[in-house]
Amino acid sequence: MNKKDMLLEYLKKQDGKHFISAKILGDSLGVTDRTIRNYVKLLNDEQPALIESSREGYRLSGTPPKVIKESGSGSHIDTRRFYILRRLIKSSDRGLDLYDLADALYVSDATIRSDIANLNRLVTKHELKIIQKDTRYILKGEEKLRRKLMIELINDSKPAKGFLEEEIQIFLGDISLQDLRKLSKNNFERYSILPNSYFFKNFILHLAIAVARAVDNGQLEQSSYTINNRNSKSLNVVRGIASDLYNQHKIILSEADKDELAILFNGQLKDEKIFIDDCINTNISKALEHAIQEISDVYMIDFNNENFKTRLLVHIQNLFNRLALNKHARNLNVLNIRVNYPVIFDIAVYLASVLSNDLDIKINDDEIAFIALHIGSYLNSKTSEDNDTKTVIITPNYLSQQSDIQKFIQEEFGDDLFIVGIYEDAGDISSIPAPELIITTESMEQFTNDFVGTDIEIVSIRKFTTKHDATLIRRATEKVKHKKFLSFLQEKIPELIRNDFLVNIHDNSSKAQIMRVIADGFQQKGYVNEDYLNKLNERERVSSTAFPSGVAIPHTMKYEANKTGLMILKPEKQVIWDRNEVKLIIGIAVNKEDSHMFNLIFPRIIELVAEPYNVNYLVEADTRKEFIDRLIDLIAEGDYFPG
Template structure:
């Protein structure tokens, strides 16, 4: 992601680029762009300049960035991935160390250090790097190699374009777009339509199969959960492999076709749903379970899901998910971390739903499947959330009605959902401090902070509106954040600079909950609810922070317990040195939705977590937290 962002700005160094434009190119959200710009500027100060016009690379700082230690660390990881790729692709004949060092433009000692690091990483994947003389070999089962290759490609492919480039490089002379079309068109012949996520997943697995076959690595053994040859899934996989055999002279074994057929399980009804025929495609049990859990979500989070189309689409997805679980085949989602960090509330609701589904259907869901449910929820709320977050404004003008109408449209289009102009000026009385835009200079005297514009907007008018909207929204954001900090954080629940020698994740949660119970914030059984949430999906982030909490709002009084550690501990797959344990009471549920998003956005920054962890006292911690929340606003 960082690589794609910098390269895009470098290619367009002669102009400013909007966050929406960068998000489209990088295949992510505008919030992700803001987060990554902040991270890059931590690596090299002011590398990416931001203004109301957008973002731009400072070419004077670019050489410093290339020589930055953190940049070199990124390069080191790219080098390790290159080594893994070559070991996977040449696992039969091995790779010459000297040739590899020459291709990577590094010394033999640097390469050997990289390989030593990779040996440790590969152990958990049941793979082994063995060196015989100057030749390195990758040892392990064919299944383990394929599984690890998928993880490598996904690590490289945070942006969809970069993922496609890596797959294309892997399959060489075969066109990736042709492969995608072959899969899509064959599926359509059997009446199967699929979304882009499902198609990407299929292309990934077919590409890996092609690469492994080309290298002489075949799956010959029939798999234990093979589908019947008369099944639709098997027929689709068979037809696609026949097409590929004819085009590219690739011979697929029966074991390969059986393995690929499983990738189609649960997809056959996607895209064909008619609202009146939901029961033809989804078991009544699943529909009933979803209705129950949606009701529970509404009661817990005070958010309504009253759209039938949303329920139908989610029901189809859960039916597909259930079908895949029968053959232990889950879908990968390369946007998982981005979803978890950028939309913590939506992700938390998806964990809640997944927990209920897991219990009722007796299946186990991984983080990737949880994130797919989050995508359904996010798509449903996108328009509603944008409208809710829009700043309400009032336009006062005494021009001709047609001019006022066109002016209002231009202002709303200019701010792209950031503001919504009220229909009636009488709303001034209902709002003590309205945001007023006016074409009448006399109004400025009555309403300090109002913005004067011409009936036909000039460039200067546009800049004034954007600046004023940003200033108001930043002030409101900071005011809210300070309110949450003062309300929820308590000196009695602060544990600073703790030596983590004897601490585990569970021990930290236990200590924080115990203190909350003594202060009558929660009951002791609250700990079990927090651990249940952690079991579904860990609340740790790559920044070094964890935000454990329960899926039920049953605290007597809302609070946040804080523990900072002298050294990080392992929290599932992340190193954590800052823990914020959140307990929310029923009356504060609405605020909690906003608070969770704001606190996660703040502690997603590694430099912020590092700064907060240094705090020696509660007062110092709160001071830093408020200061950093202000810094975060200036970077948005």
């Protein structure tokens, strides 16, 4: 969606009740007042009298447009359609009423019918189907396929690295996010605090909100929490940050703001345990637990992460206090978040609706956008944790030993290792999710006993690190990556090779006949369209897909299948495939949305089947299970992982 259409979408949300100044609109879209005037002119040229103008700004005319432009297609799903799909998944066999949906979404029944048609094209790719009974729509298909669809949609919508930083910078305006990060980091280091990346990102988010409040003269007047130790390390860090903010930007944080920031350190400092439950309104805590459970159930992703819940609980308590004083936090970036991250925003809306009902409060879009930032940050961090090696450092906190080792690891390994905690004793690890790698200056014997029976890799290094230590860590990291890749193969390969996708050819079929078998097999299961065979032949005309090793891998030139799969064909007699005799054929269908996943596997398969003995090893498998086991063994051989 371009910014002109974003402007129209924004004005629609205001229901035409009030004029909105060009400055506010420009700030929301990140453009100048003049650009807003140009957008208005273009929109009114496309549909006369669509937008009214006055000295106060702009609003939609009394007759809003009936046609709403949609952005993109394919894997993109906008907020309204995701809302409908989410409710279809949850409603199960009862389904949803056409006219109830139209009323709930303030659109025509024709718009809902169009949305359902688009959604049906999407769910069909996942072996699901939306059927209509009278005026009700019902999503049909297995529960595991519904769950998989929801998870894939959310995974596709997870913000990329840098998402949080970009949104916070837009939110801060002229104040540099880099300055906030730098002065925070300096104060953390001054007190020898070594935060993990998730905590630091969330601290910066809360600091940015506090700074924005201060700029608008909306500082907190009273904290929700009581920190009895007024000389605590956490408060001293925050005071240092507040002092730097004043010296550099003349921004004043209230004492209540400082307390709110200090409470975020709960669980980060071993000698400063704050019992946050004693500081939180019990009703708010219960409401958030209910809301977290709801979004976990509805969106089929585990949001029951203690760090995430604690940070969000602090924010919701602040929100509740502000609403009690009739104070609202402005978020000029709400439109950008809503449009660019519709699924994330939908999750935030759902969570806010549960909180609103349980606490009898009204949460507006600005506040929902802040909640969306928390959710986006968590999903982003969860993605990093899934991809990177979760690492714990265990070493005495003597002089600068912990910080020196952390810096060494970050300089040598960058983003490959995700440091989830730094501790003095192995007993502290029980309070966090199990790491994949432990780096310690203690003896190996102690840790081998503590973690016997686990898959955790343990590396013992010197207190004063050397290149040899880096080599040891790198080897352990490679072992972890190999284990993760092996688990990935064990999950994905059986999904790619269905029970009926291993075919034994008993007659003297020709290349053309086998190509027809592949095309028909994929088409009957909904993996490809009718033109798939033509596209296979088009690829063969460019260059044969057969190898001298005795394998052929027919595929199209583009990834454009409806679903991704591998079809294995084993002829009793070798087939003449152009200039080669082949004894194994691997037919391929790839949906472009699976391209990243497939590209982790496909190059390795090509590399392996170029060798005749590997082809013979696969051909000798008698059953689908045996073929899959042999293929996984070959791919993972030699501790292989893609990288």
